[in-house]
Amino acid sequence: MNPIRFLFRRKGGKGWHWTDLVTWVWLGTGLLIMFGPALWLVLSSFKSPTQLAEFPPTILPYVSQTAEVGINGEVKELPLYTAVTEDGQVRTLAEVRRIGTVAQMVDPDAPDTVYKVNINDRRPVRQVGFEIENYLKPLQAFNFGLYLRNSVFVTTVATLITLLTNSMAAFALSKYEFRGRNGVMLLIVATLMIPLSVNLVPLYSVVSKLGLLNSLWGVILPTVATPTGVFLLRQYMLTIPDELIEAARMDKASEWQIYWRIVLPLTAPALAVLAIFSVVWRWNDFLWPLIVLSRKELFTLQVGLNTFAGELNVQWHFILAMTVATMIPVVVVFVFLQRFITAGIAGTGLK
Amino acid sequence: MRSDVKTWIGAGVTAPVRLLAQMADVPLRQWQRLAGRGGMIGFFLLPNMLIFGVFVLVPLGINFAYSVTGGTAVFLPDRSYVGGANFDRLLDCTNHFDPNSCRDDVFWIAVWNTVRFVGLQVTAMTICAMITALILNSKIRARAFWRAVFFFPVLLSPVVVGLIWRWILQRQGLLNYLLYQFDAEQVNWLTERGWAFTAAVGVSVWAHVGFYALILLAGLQAIPRDLYEAAEMDGTKPARAFWRITLPLLWPNLLVVIVLSLIRAVQVFDEVYVLTGGGPGTSTLYLTQYIYEVGFASTLRNSGVASAASLLMGGVLVVLTLLQLGLTRWRDRK
Missing domain, CATH: 1.10.3720.10 (MetI-like)
Known part of the structure; x- marks a missing residue:
């Protein structure tokens, strides 16, 4: 079949309709707008500061070529340019110095003749290349390694605690009949209405009274009792037949054993969804860590990155690289687990 | 072969968790004998509700108290009542x-x-x-x-x-x-x-x-x-x-x-x-x-x-x- 016809054939094989055009325009622009910015970020993060200042910008990152030139017995590393010299010839020259609009240039192979070239008549010789320094420097010199460790700690510990406490509560609320169960459920629903942004000020005083200011635990604890997590797990546990539990009780299993040997393994799919969400939530948290943490060495990546961007307004090459580094874990989650996440959202309206 | 490796890694990760859970069973069995099933319900609910209470409900109460007090002090007892x-x-x-x-x-x-x-x-x-x-x-x-x-x-x-x-x-x-x-x-x-x-x-x-x-x-x-x-x-x-x-x-x-x-x-x-x-x-x-x-x-x-x-x-x-x-x-x- 003709490849173009193949690409443009429609499911159902009927003729064209204006909605097809709308569909393709929407999807095409969508692809550009949704992926474009992140792609642009990644490409920019590999550019050198001089290249970032360039306008118009190039799409790919380039690295300028240099040559070792011996002048007066000294060997120097000089940038290479393609230049049009006074005699009208195009040469590849190394720039020794620049005075005003005139550049003094020499041929790397014959460094004795000096050419004077107007700076508008020369273009740098460069190749596609990546400025890895942008990534290495902040990790060593600006505490980013530390921020990374803090973020990983907060994310891991908070997710583990969330899974444990939420699943225990969900187990009690789904597998036991007791007085006040509806009250507890109502209480949890009520907390849905009080997002963190409403409780910021008093929560700060509670956390500070507990001595958790400037501690990663102060970031972790207020976030772990997620009402959505309890809901999600309870909903799932309700589908586990009670007969299984009765049978286990006959075999003299303790209630704790019923929880972790029978109910918990059967809830694995829901636990996985909650784990993924919790990891993304805690990794991305910004406002609360910003309030609790004021000591630099305790910053999480998000807070560190924001502070860094505020302080180093001009050093975009570092900021961009660190933004990419902060984005990587989420992109990994997206690539491998996107299917579970979308299924989780569609099923529960969780975010 | 690959799935074998995966199973082994999985077992390696879960083994300590299982061990911990198994160890927790001993005191919890005691607790169950003492406090009955109701006590166990309390045990399962406690961590989550405690965190809820301390970090959501108590702050909510304080929020109301804060809104009717003035001054720059962080702790409630140090703040003065200012009404509306x-x-x-x-x-x-x-x-x-x-x-x-x-x-x-x-x-x-x-x-x-x-x-x-x-x-x-x-x-x-x-x-x-x-x-x-x-x-x-x-x-x-x-x-x-x-x-x-x-x-x-x-x-x-x-x-x-x-x-x-x-x-x-x-x-x-x-x-x-x-x-x-x-x-x-x-x-x-x-x-x-x-x-x-x-x-x-x-x-x-x-x-x-x-x-x-x-x-x-x-x-x-x-x-x-x-x-x-x-x-x-x-x-x-x-x-x-x-x-x-x-x-x-x-x-x-x-x-x-x-x-x-x-x-x-x-x-x-x-x-x-x-x-x-x-x-x-x-x-x-x-x-x-x-x-x-x-x-x-x-x-x-x-x-x-x-x-x-x-x-x-x-x-x-x-x-x-x-x-x-x-x-x-x-x-x-x-």
């Missing part, structure tokens, strides 16, 4: 539509900015999410891929979103380069009042539209196909089918999406804060940032006023959340 003074300060206006006539003009600037933001953002979001969902639900190739495309920004952190767009919208950024390519006039996106507002709305729609499109898509996919087939057999035009079948059946989901995005938009903070810092001037200053600045960022922390403002915002959110819960139940019953 904080609310008075916030609500005292000769004309509520004109922030300049209010005692706390910044609060009202934040209020009206938030109202404008919410109105524009929710409208734009709903329309974009709806179109995206309809297209993703139509007969297209590689649907999973396209769904992923629109979903991608949802997972990005607000700081990353803010910085990505700050980089693109800066004076010599990509967007101005594109304008330059088309010989259009370049714009200072983040330093002109009107454009900064538009940018804040646009970026926030960009970051969240995939989430709402996904919910709507789930709603669309739940509409039985045979309804459309029957309509087609009767010679119904697609547009009519949309108005008569799709929209009425999707309506509950659409309402849930609108209310959900309202709740989120009212609390807008992080990505806009990173993008514009509330500026230029106060043109993208929203309520949460007002609370943050009055309660934390300024040198004279005024917890009382910040709490009063939080409670006013909380009141709006409670109404919206009740609406959402009601709507969700109504949808799920339908």
Whole structure:
């Protein structure tokens, strides 16, 4: 079949309709707008500061070529340019110095003749290349390694605690009949209405009274009792037949054993969804860590990155690289687990 | 072979957890014997409810107490009772539509900015999410891929979103380069009042539209196909089918999406804060940032006023959340 016809054939094989055009325009622009910015970020993060200042910008990152030139017995590393010299010839020259609009240039192979070239008549010789320094420097010199460790700690510990406490509560609320169960459920629903942004000020005083200011635990604890997590797990546990539990009780299993040997393994799919969400939530948290943490060495990546961007307004090459580094874990989650996440959202309206 | 390795690794990871759980069984069995099943229920509920209590309910109570006390002290006993003074300060206006006539003009600037933001953002979001969902639900190739495309920004952190767009919208950024390519006039996106507002709305729609499109898509996919087939057999035009079948059946989901995005938009903070810092001037200053600045960022922390403002915002959110819960139940019953 003709490849173009193949690409443009429609499911159902009927003729064209204006909605097809709308569909393709929407999807095409969508692809550009949704992926474009992140792609642009990644490409920019590999550019050198001089290249970032360039306008118009190039799409790919380039690295300028240099040559070792011996002048007066000294060997120097000089940038290479393609230049049009006074005699009208195009040469590849190394720039020794620049005075005003005139550049003094020499041929790397014959460094004795000096050419004077107007700076508008020369273009740098460069190749596609990546400025890895942008990534290495902040990790060593600006505490980013530390921020990374803090973020990983907060994310891991908070997710583990969330899974444990939420699943225990969900187990009690789904597998036991007791007085006040509806009250507890109502209480949890009520907390849905009080997002963190409403409780910021008093929560700060509670956390500070507990001595958790400037501690990663102060970031972790207020976030772990997620009402959505309890809901999600309870909903799932309700589908586990009670007969299984009765049978286990006959075999003299303790209630704790019923929880972790029978109910918990059967809830694995829901636990996985909650784990993924919790990891993304805690990794991305910004406002609360910003309030609790004021000591630099305790910053999480998000807070560190924001502070860094505020302080180093001009050093975009570092900021961009660190933004990419902060984005990587989420992109990994997206690539491998996107299917579970979308299924989780569609099923529960969780975010 | 590979699955063997996986099993071994899995066993290695779970073994310590199992051991811990097994060890916990000994004291817990004792507890069960002592306190009965009721005691075990308490045990299962305790950690979660304790955290709820300490970090959600107690602060909520303190919030009310804060809102009627003044001074700069953090701890309640050190604060003096001022009655409704904080609310008075916030609500005292000769004309509520004109922030300049209010005692706390910044609060009202934040209020009206938030109202404008919410109105524009929710409208734009709903329309974009709806179109995206309809297209993703139509007969297209590689649907999973396209769904992923629109979903991608949802997972990005607000700081990353803010910085990505700050980089693109800066004076010599990509967007101005594109304008330059088309010989259009370049714009200072983040330093002109009107454009900064538009940018804040646009970026926030960009970051969240995939989430709402996904919910709507789930709603669309739940509409039985045979309804459309029957309509087609009767010679119904697609547009009519949309108005008569799709929209009425999707309506509950659409309402849930609108209310959900309202709740989120009212609390807008992080990505806009990173993008514009509330500026230029106060043109993208929203309520949460007002609370943050009055309660934390300024040198004279005024917890009382910040709490009063939080409670006013909380009141709006409670109404919206009740609406959402009601709507969700109504949808799920339908």
